[in-house]
Amino acid sequence: MSMVINTNIASIGAQRHVTVAVREQAEAMERLSSGKRINSARDDAAGLGISNRMTSQIRGLDQAVRNANDGISLIQTAEGALDQTTNVLQRMRELSIQSANGTYNDSENRASLDAEFQQLLMEIDRIAETTKFNGQTLLDGEMEDVALQIGADANQTVEFGIENMSTKSLGMGSTNSDLMGTDMILTAGSTFTSAGSGVSIGYNDVNINGQSIIKPGGTEFVPTADSMDNLVNSINENVQGVSATLVGVAEAKITGDGNITGTEEITVTLTMADETVQSYKIRDADSMDEVVSKLNDTGNGAFTASVVDGKFVVTAEGVANVSVTDGGSAIGGNISANARLALSSDNGDPIKIERGTTGSYADLATLGFRESTEAGTIEGTGISNASTVWGAGDVNINxxxxxxxxxxxxxxxxxxxxxxxxxxxxxxxxxxxxxxxxxxxxxxxxxxxxxxxxxxxxxxxxxxxxxxxxxxxxxxxxxxxxxxxxxxxxxxxxxxxxxxxxxxxxxxxxxxxxxxxxxxxxxxxxxxxxxxxxxxxxxxxxxxxxxxxxxxxxxxxxxxxxxxxxxxxxxxxxxSAEGSYGTSINSMSIDTAAMAQKSIDVIDRAITAVNDQRGELGAINNRLEYSIDNLMSVSQQTSAARSRIVDADFAAESAALSRAQVLQQAGTAMLSQANAAPQQVMQLLQG
Incomplete structure (x- = not known):
């Protein structure tokens, strides 16, 4: 064996092994002190990327659970408020049924019932306006498009909506379940005049909910010759799920003082669809409230008089014309209005009136309607450039x-x-x-x-x-x-x-x-x-x-x-977003028997609307609870998978540390021996 002193191969080898042992000891100590197998990318480059993706998913899932819980809190807040709205509506329905009873008079008993009724209306609006969650009003229609992020990735959402639960919206159902056309001009014989000139409506000319108002092979409806009774009867016979009636609405802004004195009188005249005429008169009144009360008592359900937003309104069903003659200055002038064709859904389903394959715009216009296929849209009739300027109180929208x-x-x-x-x-x-x-x-x-x-x-x-x-x-x-x-x-x-x-x-x-x-x-x-x-x-x-x-x-x-x-x-x-509607509960009262009867149906629709909304919220609540369970399960399993990649195995790392420590000590001893080996050359030289 050759003996050299310039290159100590044994020392170099010992140094290398000691360096490896020191590195392994440091690595084991780092893992044991941090508890992580991967402390930097050099530990496991691929594992680091995988674990980071898992970390993103886990943290996203955990936040999604918190989001879902926040959503449940929002839903429970809204549903709790709607529970109170339901209680209020039930009380209003109870009052309406009580007021509809014939044992009460309008001026005293029904007025007292209506006072509570109106307060309850205001309470529904107060609930709708003040129910909030995290600063957001829940029941005013602003939450109709809510998206809850309940996933770890983009667009993993649950969507729902909370409709407007104010009195202006309640009672109209979720679809256009009531439609009323414009005034239809009639002759004394209850037939149409020039508004329907040249028009005859036959099979498939005008359809309601896809059903022709004239049966196949049926006699055409000629406005200038046929009575409105024929039209109403034809719709009721041929269109399933929809009821047609004639409604006259005469209204005027009140400019009078409500006083009827001496021989002055107010006369309400109803021209019925069968050409008969009915007249109702009152005398002696000191206020518009008394005028309304006396007219409703005299009419005994034939019509309904009311004061709405400063206007005197008389509404009657089954009439060709309704007129009001003011013999003094109680109202401020005479009023007259022709009938409108009113369509009512029997079950709250949508009503869509449109031209058939052989119909025309003129056919619809004759009946007082316009065709609109766009949701949430209303169309008016023509306005000329000679029209007057709209002033204060002429037109109000929302x-x-x-x-x-x-x-x-x-x-x-x-x-x-x-x-x-x-x-x-x-x-x-x-x-x-x-x-x-x-x-x-x-x-x-x-x-x-x-x-x-x-x-x-x-x-x-x-x-x-x-x-x-x-x-x-x-x-x-x-x-x-x-x-x-x-x-x-x-x-x-x-x-x-x-x-x-x-x-x-x-x-x-x-x-x-x-x-x-x-x-x-x-x-x-x-x-x-x-x-x-x-x-x-x-x-x-x-x-x-x-x-x-x-x-x-x-x-x-x-x-x-x-x-x-x-x-x-x-x-x-x-x-609404889907079409035209009839009466909402904010315009209701129960100060007459007729209004009380009508309010029962309107309130029933309102209760149904609230029930539907609560049902949707309850379903979403349950869905979110299932989603939370699933999210937590996925997070748990993903965390376990990440742990197997990232976390240190203390048993293995302790063994690795002990091994590295022994190797380091042995390597150090051998390095000392290797460094001393060249001294043997001096013995050779001395000999």
Missing amino acids: GVAIEESTTAASLASKIDAINAVSDQTGVKAEAFVTAELDFSAAAAYSGVGLMINGVSADAASAGATLADIAENINDKTDLTGITATISGQKIQLQGNASSLQIGGNTAVANQIENLTAISLTITKGDTVSATSAMTAAGNIVNGGLKMTSENGTPISIDLGTAASAAEHGLIESNV
């Missing part, structure tokens, strides 16, 4: 007064006025226009000379069809803002515009017979004759107001009496 800021009244200024307060009402307005062209033959329409908003929409070829004309109109929508569809022998025009100019030549063989619009009907022999030519500027269809709820809350329209229907094209109504 309780906010709408006033035009300009003295130059127009549809545009009215739209601007509505949109100026949309942040308060939640309602946006725009213009819309609808018209219908009725042609007299089935083919060859060249030479009609049709002009839409000053743009030629005529078909050039000699063999042009209605489809050709409609296609030509739609090709120029960018210029006119109008689109066209075909229904039978009619072309129906629609667009978002304040007016529509239509012109054409009726002298050709296949002429335009009729032009029917929102508020304008031009028939052959009327404004446009069969021998004259229509000009683009000669026939202007006025656009109407189209209002849409931005957040799904109901649209409540309250109209004053200073502006006529021609000035706003609207009727008082409530419109």
